Amino acid sequence: MLAGKEVVVGVCGGIAAYKAAELVRLFRRSRAEVHVVMTRSATEFITPLTFQTLTGNPVHTELFNLIQEREIGHISLADRADLFVIAPATANVIGKVAGGIADDLLTTTLMATRAPVLFAPAMNVNMYENPLYRRNQQLLAQHGYHFIAPVVGELACGWEGAGKLPDPADIFEEALKLLTPQDLAGETVLVTAGPTREEIDPVRYITNRSSGKMGYAIARAARLRGARVTLVSGPTCLPVPRGVELVRVGSAVEMREAVLPRADGAGIIFKAAAVADYRPTVRASQKLKKGKDDLSRIELERNPDILAELGRLPGGRVLVGFAAETDELEANATAKLSAKNLDLIVANDVTREDVGFDVDTNEVRLFFADGRRLDLAKMSKFELAGELLDQALALKKQKTGTAQ
CATH class of the missing domain: 3.40.50.1950 (Flavin prenyltransferase-like)
Incomplete structure (x- = not known):
């Protein structure tokens, strides 16, 4: 650095x-x-x-x-x-x-x-x-x-x-x-990170493998460049970046309640959290006990689509989404880019062991709303955070008419 x-x-x-x-x-x-x-x-x-x-x-x-x-x-x-x-x-x-x-x-x-x-x-x-x-x-x-x-x-x-x-x-x-250029001074950046937990009963829940490292790296890098940063985080074991406002949440519903009221004041939003698509329809109030029969079915219902709601909001903010894919990366990522009304989507192949979940490095493809595509080589997530902030800042300047 x-x-x-x-x-x-x-x-x-x-x-x-x-x-x-x-x-x-x-x-x-x-x-x-x-x-x-x-x-x-x-x-x-x-x-x-x-x-x-x-x-x-x-x-x-x-x-x-x-x-x-x-x-x-x-x-x-x-x-x-x-x-x-x-x-x-x-x-x-x-x-x-x-x-x-x-x-x-x-x-x-x-x-x-x-x-x-x-x-x-x-x-x-x-x-x-x-x-x-x-x-x-x-x-x-x-x-x-x-x-x-x-x-x-x-x-x-x-x-x-x-x-x-x-x-x-x-x-x-x-x-x-x-020692860092303050090119984000005066900007408010909202970042989501980590997984969500959808409770089955008081001791069990549905979640995913997200570590939160990418979102935390973006929050840290944005703060170092002068931005006012709010980090809405699901459960992680990561240290909180210095100078960042942290909002801790558990479930997808809690994340929605934390994100939407803060979206109006944000000029750039990075939706890096891995929000569970589904939650149990009914949360048991007591721990489910093992019986003679297997528990063969838990009824699920759809969680709110926070990213889609953000994409429908008016305003000149830049909205960046993420797509963790196992197959047909480009097709799935570009479909999500269009469906959610994003300015930029960051896609990566999570079947690789050296990038993605639980590691400090990543290798991604960027797809832009204007049809551009950019492949970024493998790098640390903190270095990648800087690249993503560069792209988001350029998009923000285009939207506000301040591009050089």
Whole structure:
């Protein structure tokens, strides 16, 4: 995701400094080039060798150690960085930057850089709530610096409240957003994901193999690109994408009740959920017991067709459907595209083990309402989410007359 990007991680002195190692690992796993700047106090909590091992680059600790600068190409970190992330960020460093003080390597590079800066504060709750600290944070925010709020919990000092460093994965997500073009800013995206469960009795239900991974990937990618995202999800075990409004549902009827009222405010809708076509006509109030005879029949009735209802709604939104097929993929997908009045349908062959259900990759064919067709090679579902958002955004621009 971050290949070719230069990220500078600033580490300040605090007990949470050890968590910065995990943050660095996340950046490296995404193929970013990472440089670490440590304050002198930070080296009391974690060694520079740890970060040098993780990054493969020298760790910068001294303002006047020019040898380290020569080793990275005579280019200052302030100029080459695409992003600065300060984690943990102490009240001291935040206060110095707010006051225009640059008396060590970290504050000097922060004052000199034009790259986005993300602070992840970590401190005692009373320090965090101190009016002087709040003033400093507000001042920096007004000047374009970014902050991720600390977590409320038990602090190392024994107090409880706001002040814990956020999970490194959450810091990474905020950093990734700052490095992502905000081409969906101002757009509202509605995504459905996962299966539905149609109850037979209090302990049994009818469902399908959908994992929800595709829908969750779309929701995450849309949020990173600046959209306001609502994710209506059937039962899954997936972590909720940061910054996304999650609406949990169980049955198809519950999903319909959650989706339709939210459709009016959405400019783009991805209907990635695998909604059960049928539900038991009668739900038993007690668990059905085994008897001498086999239970040979459960009467079923049709569930509401949410996608078809969305396709009949007026408005200039873009509606994207999905077709998981086992045979005659093109015929079935194009028939659904027409019948549901979709702008785009995403079709895949779920008989393949390496794409589709329960895996992190997919390979799809896109069919458009104007007759176009596009085959996409096998890729991760997150990468595919980006491709689908590109197509949906282009369709939205065509509908609104803003296409370039």
